[in-house]
Each structure stands twice: as C-alpha cells, then as structure tokens.
Amino acid sequence: xxxxxxxxxxxxxxxxxxxxxxxxxxxxxxxxxxxxxxxxxxxxxxxxxxxxxxxxxxxxxxxxxxxxxxxxxxxxxxxxxxxxxxxxxxxxxxxxxxxxxxxxxxxxxxxxxxxxxxxxxxxxxxxxxxxxxxxxxxxxxxxxxxxxxxxxxxxxxxxxxxxxxxxxxxxxxxxxxxxxxxxxxxxxxxxxxxxxxxxxxxxxxxxxxxxxxxxxxxxxxxxxxxxxxxxxxxxxxxxxxxxxxxxxxxxxxxxxxxxxxxxxxxxx
Numbered sequence: 001x002x003x004x005x006x007x008x009x010x011x012x013x014x015x016x017x018x019x020x021x022x023x024x025x026x027x028x029x030x031x032x033x034x035x036x037x038x039x040x041x042x043x044x045x046x047x048x049x050x051x052x053x054x055x056x057x058x059x060x061x062x063x064x065x066x067x068x069x070x071x072x073x074x075x076x077x078x079x080x081x082x083x084x085x086x087x088x089x090x091x092x093x094x095x096x097x098x099x100x101x102x103x104x105x106x107x108x109x110x111x112x113x114x115x116x117x118x119x120x121x122x123x124x125x126x127x128x129x130x131x132x133x134x135x136x137x138x139x140x141x142x143x144x145x146x147x148x149x150x151x152x153x154x155x156x157x158x159x160x161x162x163x164x165x166x167x168x169x170x171x172x173x174x175x176x177x178x179x180x181x182x183x184x185x186x187x188x189x190x191x192x193x194x195x196x197x198x199x200x201x202x203x204x205x206x207x208x209x210x211x212x213x214x215x216x217x218x219x220x221x222x223x224x225x226x227x228x229x230x231x232x233x234x235x236x237x238x239x240x241x242x243x244x245x246x247x248x249x250x251x252x253x254x255x256x257x258x259x260x261x262x263x264x265x266x267x268x
Contacts, residue, residue, distance in 0.1 A: 025063075026093045029086050031073045032066060036107050043081045052085045060086070063095035065110075067102055074098070077107055078114045108132060109146055116147055123176040124168050127160040134158070159183040167195045181206045 054061075064079025076083060077099065086094045102110065112129045115121045121129065133143050144151045160171060163183050171179045181203055185191045194206055201209075 025096050025098055027066070027074060027096045027098075029083060029092060029094050032064070032076050032083055032094070032096075033069070033073055034076050034080065034083075036075065036077065036111070043084050048081060048085065051081060052089060055082075055085055055089065055091075060095050063097045065097045065099055065114075068098060068100050077102060078111055105136070108136070113147060116149075123157065123160060123171045123173060123179070127157045130154055130158050131161060156180045156183075163191075164195060167198060170198060178203050178206055181210070185210045 060082060062079075062082070064082050065077040066074035067077055069075050074096065083094065108129075112121075112133070115129075116126075130143055133146075134140075138146070140151050140154050143149075143154050147154075157180075160168065160176070160179055160183055163179060167179060167182065175198075178198065178201065182191060182194055182198070185194065185206075190209055194201060194209055
C-alpha cells in the first residue's frame, strides 16, 4: 500500500499535478462546487475566524484542491474552510491545485488525510469518517495504514459512535479519552449515570464505576438468583482479581442459555 508524506496528502496517490496545472492556478470561487461528502461537519468557530485573519494578512498559503467537472466548473476535493473564508471575505478568485487524475474512490481518503494533518476534525467527525471508510470495505488495518495511526486508535474512535447522542454532542478533543471509556461500558444503568455526570467525572472515576458494576456481591447475587430459578448448584470462588465459576448445568440446559438468563436477571 502506498505511503503518504505528512506534508502532502496527495503524495499518497503517488502522482503529480497535471502539466500546466500548478499550485498558482487562479480560479473563480463561484465556479467551485461542493459535491463530495466532506469529513468536516462544522467549519465555523474561533479557528475559522483565525483562518480569515491569516488570509487577510498573509494570503492563502496552501491552495485548495479541485477537479474539473467537464462543464467549466470545479468540484472541491480539499479546502472547504479555505474556500468558505475566501467567499466570506468577498474574494473572487483563489489559488487551486487542479487534479483531474484523482479517482472518485480516493477522494474521501485524501480529505481525511488532509484534515488529520491539519488537526481540524473533531472526534465525532473523525469517528464518522473512519466508519465511512469501513463501509467502503476498508479494514481497521487498512485505515490505520492509510492515516498513519494505530489500529487501537481507529477502533477507539469508531467506538464513540456507540454512545448516546446526548454524549456525542459533548465530546471534544479534551474529553475524548473519557468518552472512549464510556463506550466500553456494557451495563445501561451504569452508563446512564456516568453520562449524566460526565462533565464532572475524571477518567479514573469512570473506570472505577465500570469496574464496580460487577463486584463480588453482585456476582454472588446473580448466581444465587439463577440457582433459585433453575434448581441449579453453581458455586463461585473469588481469587483476588480473578474469578473462577464452577457450574453444574441442569439437564437439557445449554451454557449459552444459562448466560442469557444471568444477563436477564442482572438487567431486572
């Protein structure tokens, strides 16, 4: 698989801009269309204001990347915020790198790589971007290689999509590690309590709440309840941090069914 350089997300393709189409090509901003799905969902805020101030002071340091549509206009590949800033500043033309050689299936990957290098994507935006790559038949290993991150990072970010929408709306770059811990909790009641106090809790608090959701007393209670309801004789032996459970399974009752029944008792 091709490697990309951090300074140039387009180097992942291994190609060069077409002849006579340089970074200094000026195109009209009104002719640039946004038809491809963009990883970034929110382009406003303080960073956008800083970008506009930088453009006013220093001009555009990095051209946008576009592809000709064949009808005199251009489809944007990279640079949505830069384009939006130019339009808001009332500037009529913008520097562009025209790349007609880029394949449709590579566009979203290039967008993600560029945003990662600029550190622009918020955690949930990043999680959704990785999920889209999964949906395009990429594996966790593929994505990790493409974006230069670890497989555990990719898995952790995608796990954020499993938490409730209320929490997703609170996730920022500062608290993303806490949110990942919440995504690892299976018990609904514990997760609900943590989400309610999410802003006040530290990572250690969340880990402690997760670990205490199945302490020794709870396990003993679940086993006893199961024994009562199924005339079984299960015993549980606790050895420091390791729990050993000996089962005597009633005739005709499969292990899978036992586990489902214990989970049902726990949820009740």
